[in-house]
Amino acid sequence: MSHSNVSAEERSAALITYLLTAFLGIVGAAVGWAVFKTKGPFAKDQTTEALNWAITWAIGFVALWVVTFVLVMLTPKLAMVGSLLYMALWLAGLILCIIAALKVKGGVAYRYPFALRLIK
Numbered sequence: 001m002s003h004s005n006v007s008a009e010e011r012s013a014a015l016i017t018y019l020l021t022a023f024l025g026i027v028g029a030a031v032g033w034a035v036f037k038t039k040g041p042f043a044k045d046q047t048t049e050a051l052n053w054a055i056t057w058a059i060g061f062v063a064l065w066v067v068t069f070v071l072v073m074l075t076p077k078l079a080m081v082g083s084l085l086y087m088a089l090w091l092a093g094l095i096l097c098i099i100a101a102l103k104v105k106g107g108v109a110y111r112y113p114f115a116l117r118l119i120k
Helices: 008-024 026-036 041-074 076-105
Strands: none
Touching (some): 008 026, 008 041, 008 076, 026 041
């Protein structure tokens, strides 16, 4: 979905929010959403998408923590599996945030392939 009439200010707001999300997670997304959601419809849509993704990403980390805890309790040797899964989840989230940032820089709205849409 391309928005040729998206202002540079809205594109910048969305870009900053996605970059904050990539490096600060849910805190960065919440700050970006709170600060930039009033900049216009594109900025509101994309900052909300970033926040929803950050919430989904955080839930994934919590779920992975529980799984890792259970694996370690069963067999301490499986702790390495949990560490690898953490790195994979972090890397996947980082890559998706960077893709989103590149899309919104060009004025194209981005939708994560899997995100809980809890914030409207």
